[in-house]
Amino acid sequence: MQISKRLEAVASFVEQGSVIADVGCDHGYIPIYLYQKGMIPKAIAMDVNKGPLERAEIHIREYGLGEYITTRLSDGVRALKPNEADAVVIAGMGGALMEKIIEEGEETLNSVSYLILQPQSELAHFRRFLHQKGYCIEQEKMVLEDGKYYPMMKVRKGRESYVREIDYRFGKGLLEEKNQVLYQFLLKEQKSLETVKARLESANTKTAKARQKEIEIDLNYAKEALKEYEV
Template sequence: MVKISERLRTAAGLIGEGERLADVGTDHGYVPIYLVERKHIPSAIAMDIRTGPLERAREHIRMYGMEDYIQTRLSDGVAALKPGEADTILIAGMGGGLVKHILESGRVICEQAHGLVLQPQSELPKVRRFLMENGYVTEREEMVMEDGKYYPMMRVHFDASAVSHADSFTEEQELEFRYGKQLLTEKHPVLLAYLRWEAQIQQDILTQLSGQPATEQIAARIDDVKQILAQNARALAYYE
């Protein structure tokens, strides 16, 4: 049986039983192998824009005897995926800007999928804002800490009636973009650990900045840090 990291195992847990999977940026192909091996999904398409990772995925698929269940495709995002070929699309292990690019460039395919499992490694507020503005409804959120890093992830689906035309968002929505609505309301324990860590880091930065000569740039940076600390305090209040 293939072994995968807690981060990938948690992302795999957001994929429904019996769903055909498209794994975008598959790298080693471990998630499709893990899910097929456990008979959680019937088939998968492992996709990557780079030939090196795709060849590694092919080697692992052969090693585990999964050639009849897992295809491999060279693909920029979901460009090589046809409508209706996959029920769920997994986009994990890449920056938030790239996640948004894949959703935008593959809009038709992504909107037709039953669900998308996203695990952006950066720019979470921008990704969550993009999802709301473009009609993606969040079904579930998860968060893990692995090797000293925090990894939020989510399962979403497109709903045309949920497209937001708002010119601005409330303070509460901005808080949810930063930390995740479900993670906050469910008082997720890993988010709590992250909030405590973030508060300490930002407080240390504020202390360092306060000891520097006053300039416009330093003053602006201090304001930014104070704003983050204020949001952090509001998020921590969920746990009281």
């Protein structure tokens, strides 16, 4: 099976021989792809909505993998039992929803070895949340696909915290390795913020001035992160 660059990058975090639970599985592509690659012995595909789960079931049957990939209607990881999976994949959701799933499924998630997460928003808050919940961010990747930037990470239990705000905003691992996709994102972000700042400077309203201060903060962090690539 061929899958998108984003899903392929998410799947690349999975360790050989892991039993995975894919939360919000949509079409079931990740477990099918991983089984075909010989990476996993079995998987549980889960979704809160019947429609996506039915689509996943169709694809699983088409590839003759019903014996190895089971499906479950589940809000987050509620239908997953402790010690039933080695890893949990949660991809393509907003950061706030992902935090809710992790918070509500804490007891079950404590029994898995690692999580693979691809939050779509609120990344700085999400990374802080992971540290507060006792997770280490072990590895991060970022891909560009169809004009969109997708950060993703592999985390496991452990104590960790960052000193710098840019590490929470943009990913410490990505900055340390001078990730080129992040570099392109930062350049684009800097240009976009400078354009907005220039437009706000010409508007002499209280709201515009408040927004300008927010933009300046974001712009300064983007510039600080870009300096990491000069070293």
